[in-house]
Amino acid sequence: MKESKQYKIFKVFNVSILIIIVFCTLYPFLNVIAQSFSSEAYINAGKVTLFPRGFNIDTYKTIAQDSMFWINYKNTVVYTVVGTAISMFLTTIFAYALSKKRLVGRKFLTFFAVFTMFFNGGLVPNYVLINSLGFGNSIWAIVIPGAISVYNMLIMKSFFENMPEELEEAASIDGLNTYGILLKIVLPLSKAVIATMILFYAVGHWNSWFPAFLYLDQKELFPVTMYLRNMIAGVTGATSAGASSADNLTQISANIKSVTMVLTILPILTIYPFVQKYFVSGVMLGSVK
Known part of the structure; x- marks a missing residue:
C-alpha cells in the first residue's frame, strides 16, 4: 500500500x-x-x-592487582547464583500454591504476603533476628532474608492463574501428581516469566551491598559491591588497593566512581541481551492479565 x-x-x-x-x-x-x-x-x-x-587505565590496574577484589568478586558470583536459585525455588512453589483456588487459607496467605510489602519489623529487629539464627558472617545472611520478593511472587501467581486448567486436568488423568504437573507441564510453559524473575533476582543480588554491610565483618566474605563501596567512601582507601604514588592516588580519586560503575554493571549488560525477549513478555503476561 x-x-x-x-x-x-x-x-x-x-x-x-x-x-x-x-x-x-x-x-x-x-x-x-x-x-x-x-x-x-x-x-x-x-x-x-x-x-x-x-x-x-591506572585505576583499572590498581583494582585488578588487588587480590581482595577478585575474592570479593567470586563471593558476589556465589551469592548471586545461590541466592537466585533459592529465591526462584521458594517464589515458584509459593506462587504456584497460591494460584490454586482450592488451596485452604489461600486468601489469608495472600494477604499475609502482601502485608509484608508495606510493614516490616525494622532494621534493629531484623539485625537481632539474623544474628540470633546464627546467620552472621555467613552466606545465609545475604541470601535468606530477602529470598522471596512479594512483587515477583504476585507476577508469577498471576501468570500461573491464567494457564489453561485443562492442561493440568489432562496431566492429572494421565497419572501425574501435583509435583509432576508443576515440573513437567507448568514450568516448561513458563519460560518467559521464569527468565524474567531470574533477571530480577540476579540483578538484585548482584547490586546488593547493604545486607553485607550489616551482617558481615570479615573482608574475605564481602561481595564486590562492598569492596567498591569502601573504595569510593575511602574506608579502604586507594593505598590499601595498591596505589604506590601520589599521582596514582589522585588519578584513582578522580575516576573511581566511574570505574566501579563499569565493573559492577558489565556482567549484567553481558547477560541481559539473552533474556531481554523473555523480560518483556514475562512481565506483560504476568501482570496485565
Missing part, C-alpha cells in the same frame, strides 16, 4: 523523537565509560563527554 504524506511525516517525527530518547538514555552511560578511561586533569576540568580524554 502507498503511504500517505501524513503517515510519512509521522514516521519521520516518530523516529526523530525515538533517536533523541535513545541518545538521552545512552549518554550518561557512555559518559561514565569515557570517564573511567580518562585522566584526572580532563575529568576535573569537565572536558570528558562521549569519548575518553587523556587515555588512562
